[in-house]
Amino acid sequence: MPRQSDAEERLMNAAMDLIWESNYGSTSVDAICEKAGAKKGSFYHFFESKSELAVKALEADWQRKKARMDEIFSASVPPLDRLRKYFDHVYAGQTKAHGECGAVLGCPYCSIGCEIGTRDRAIGEQVRKILDRNAKYFESAIRDAHAQGLISAPDAKAKAQMLVAFFQGSLAQARIENDVRRLRDLAKGALELLGAERQRATK
Amino acid sequence: MPRQSDAEERLMNAAMDLIWESNYGSTSVDAICEKAGAKKGSFYHFFESKSELAVKALEADWQRKKARMDEIFSASVPPLDRLRKYFDHVYAGQTKAHGECGAVLGCPYCSIGCEIGTRDRAIGEQVRKILDRNAKYFESAIRDAHAQGLISAPDAKAKAQMLVAFFQGSLAQARIENDVRRLRDLAKGALELLGAERQRATK
DNA sequence: AAGGTTGTTGACCGACCGGTAAACTATGGG
């Protein structure tokens, strides 16, 4: 098995960066190749289409983030602290991205999903899969918080979906307004939404 | 002043429909013209660019919806009922659109804003303006509800932004999942987020 | 009826899009 190359990885990274910064439709294969330092021939050696590249790039992007998620949502951490840590982590990440490219970029999965999820079945499926994985972290933290009497959430799944909606909506707003301040109080808002303060107060 | 035409309006309507169904980037000027029953020459007689068409179409779309908003958010209606009515109205609208074109389409402003708000300044500005107008309805309803002791929301603007985030996030999720069920309990979730139930219970 | 304005039409443009093909090069295993 001769000659190994990291061009495939470079292409996926370049694609995620460019698509996240702008969007899927206006990110050309040429631009991806240029950013990755590869020629178009190489692109189509590794991927059979732009759509397939997107699917694989999304998966690779998630896998890169997964370790951090597992750490943040570790069962050894009190459930509401997991959420606090996660939202603070997101805020830090968005702030960093804003510093680097001058724009708040929001959630790539959500943006891509809204843009082409209805038109490209494979990408839509991939986005759904990733967002679902993400929601599961929320769900389990909420279930644990309920079990420990920190909040009242008999239907953890429904609560998690509400929280995801609030979270994704905040990211979308931040992207549209290009303002990270929308994300500063993400953790506070999330706990408020879950009724954590109320519970603590009444306890 | 000879010859009036409704081609401009037809073009704007066609553009909104197509962009809402798919997205801005993959809606071509040709497709808009075909749907509107106009030729490209006419298009560029009324609009100087695709971007300008989008800005004007967004404005026209909002103006069309404004009357309904003013009615739903009438000061003669109890503040929390305004929100209930609005979210039920949105649910009905999304369900209707789903029946007509087989897909949940979410919020056009938010989708367009996420897609090209960062790349096209004029469109981004227009989206921000419209979303801000929308939020103001929420804000005033929340302020009234607070004044009447229905909820506790000393910072009405912050609460409105939370509600908008939850609302837009729910619409985005519904679009991505292509599932209107995500929107069925919008009103319930919104009131829960505002702490309306709690207030009523403690009262 | 004339003339200026408003709107319509179809042919056309260069740029760029996603994707292809084939020749070429590097490299590790036998």
Add this chain to the structure above:
DNA sequence: CCCATAGTTTACCGGTCGGTCAACAACCTT
């Protein structure tokens, strides 16, 4: 050493993109 395999390079393709233009048709005003 040599050859199969993996990866690279270059040139190229048809189609579509947003946008232009000039000739033409309808209409209101005077």
